[in-house]
Amino acid sequence: MRLIELYKSVQGESSFTGVPCIFVRFAGCNLRCSWCDSTYTFQGGKPFTEDEVVAQIEALQPCPLIEFTGGEPMLHERELLPLMQRLLRDESRRYTLMMETSGERPLGEVPTEVHKIVDVKCPGSGSAFGSFRMSNLDALTSRDEVKFVLRDRRDYEFARDFIREHLQGKVAEGTLGGILLSPAFHQSPSPLRTADNMELDARDLVSWMLEDGLPARLSLQIHKFVWEPQKKGV
Template sequence: MNTTSYKINELFETIQGEGSFTGQPSIFIRLQGCPVGCSWCDTKHTWEIDLDQQIPAAQMLAKSQETEAWSALSPIEILKVFNEQGFQAKHIVITGGEPCMVDLVPLCSALEQAGYSCQIETSGTFEVLTTANCWVTVSPKVKMKGGYPILTSAMQRANEIKHPVATEQHVDDLLALIAEHQINDTPIYLQPISQKKRATELAIHTCIKHNWRLSVQVHKYIGIE
């Protein structure tokens, strides 16, 4: 039995609203902890790991607002929660925070053995430790407050690259990353930051120019988590 535990801020079932799996019923596992420091982050409550904020799983599942509180659960306990909550989705999205701060092999192995598919959403600033079948979404965070570089190993492991954009500089940063890390056939999505009209127009124009894809955060437009 694997007793590795993971610090979980949220665990819920919804529809994936971004990237290649847009529209896919999914169970989100949001891990606590992230030192990257993205200025536009919409989950800043997951940044700090405060040991005094640990709470029982039942309280974590019952949270009605964003807090820094988290629960420690093993893969077996996570699967038990799925059963108890009556979740129907078979696709798992492991996000954060920054999920690749920890070894995700034990978690993804247990989930896959139980019949689930796994997806990780990472900033590309930590080594991706997961199973061979896990879908890895790298959303590269360039020149953020934390000062972490984008790793070649993460970029080349990516099954898709999903890049948030608001300015031409963000596009230039991505083009530089693609060249630096020798990315060729990986699907690339541009995601307008904060759904602003100017950012969306830039993303659409750039996608057409480079034959990339658009990710519009569908969940935010239809008002679900």
């Protein structure tokens, strides 16, 4: 498997926001979202064996929360799934595993114990729009969350309609853990740690959420307020 970086920080989004976390960032992505903040993952990286990844994770303990991200981690499915199973079997560490994925790759083989954060790409994502694999809805569990990154009102309306048609019932039944609405950040943000770096004003987004009564969570990527928005490895 090829990794870009492996480091310890705090979770910046999802229901684990603010919790210390080890990030295992894979190289490579088959999508090109217009607002992507991880373009440095598209190429490069270093090869790691499963044993080497586990050793680095153990060296960063204590920190039982681990997220696999990218790039797109599911491009490394052949190596990733056995690694997940190995970590889940470690009863002495009792790891909690997360994975951030685009939802373009099949997710049915991912262990159900893993908390999946699955993106549904909105129109503003550009060429990635429409890439979500609808059959992945059947792979979602009460541990999982679906995320929408929003650039404008059009993106919000797409997310709202998708939620109402495909996700609202799952939240009500308790078969989906949650829904995240996240304003996109400018690709060339200022070094200031302010909300001005977001393309969509969070006040507008909150107003729309309240007006429509969506069963969703506002997600602001807190790591981009704790550190400078362009800083990597945090």
